[in-house]
Amino acid sequence: MDFIRELVAFDQWLRTNYLPPSSQLLWYKLFMLCNGAGWPEWLVVENVELMALLKTRNEKSFIGYRDKLIEVGLIEFKKGKKGSPSRYKMNSLLNCTCNLQAQTTVETTVQMPVQTTVHPTASYKQNETKRNNLVVTTAPDGDKRMGDVISHYADVLASFPSTTVVGELPEYLEAMDTDVIIDAIDRAAAEGKRQWSYIKGILRNRKANGIKTMLDVQREQEERSKRGTGKRDNVSGSGEIGGDDDRWGDLGTTRL
Secondary structure (H helix, E strand, O other), X not given: OOHHHHHHHHHHHHHHOOOOHHHHHHHHXXXXXXXXXXXXXXXXXXXXXXXXXXXXXXXXXXXXXXXXXXXXXXEEEEOOEOOEOOEEEEOOOOOOOOOOOXXXXXXXXXXXXXXXXXXXXXXXXXXXXXXXXXXXXXXXXXXXXXXXXXHHHHHHHOOOOXXXXXXXXXXXXXXXXXXXXXXXXXXXXXXXXXXXXXXXXXXXXXXXXXXXOXXXXXXXXXXXXXXXXXXXXXXXXXXXXXXXXXXXXXXXXXXX
């Protein structure tokens, strides 16, 4: 599967189809587990593991979330038996033979090259998708970093990243280490700023200042302390706050 295009396809499918927030989160968790396992046809995973990822102890509720994904054709499920765990199959939204509720047209917008792979042993060709004269380039060895950031984003902000987030992250993955991006997400969450525009403001400042590693972040903080400013990343000075038209939704709404 194409990591980024599948995420974008899911986001676009949600625009015309209702899916409960917890079912959206379950789809995302299964997607990340499949990606980490190298995209087996059937993923072996126990209910208790998925329930822990969803932070729920109610198995009946969990089954309801899962059944909704099965109902709309996003996943297939084989119940386990004694000595044989349950298995899940993710149905691609790009080359779908399943009975989904709506046809999905995938348009991916990324301003910088994106490296994605969903199976470490497979051979890939570069694919390009154009939208408004912007190009997405996919190549091997990049999706683990993207996956780590998106997974952290969803866990910390309890929100499924929009296509805007997925489209703009590669610019910063090209410019700095994964930990630097994760740190920006943590800082924004600690300050109660849940908008991608705020996180992007931090990242833009770091990129402009040549910050690529967490060591660079620490050095910058030390320099500010020595100057006696004590200021954090000057996000407001970047002109980014409120400057993005990204759709946002928290758990508990119809979008994640």
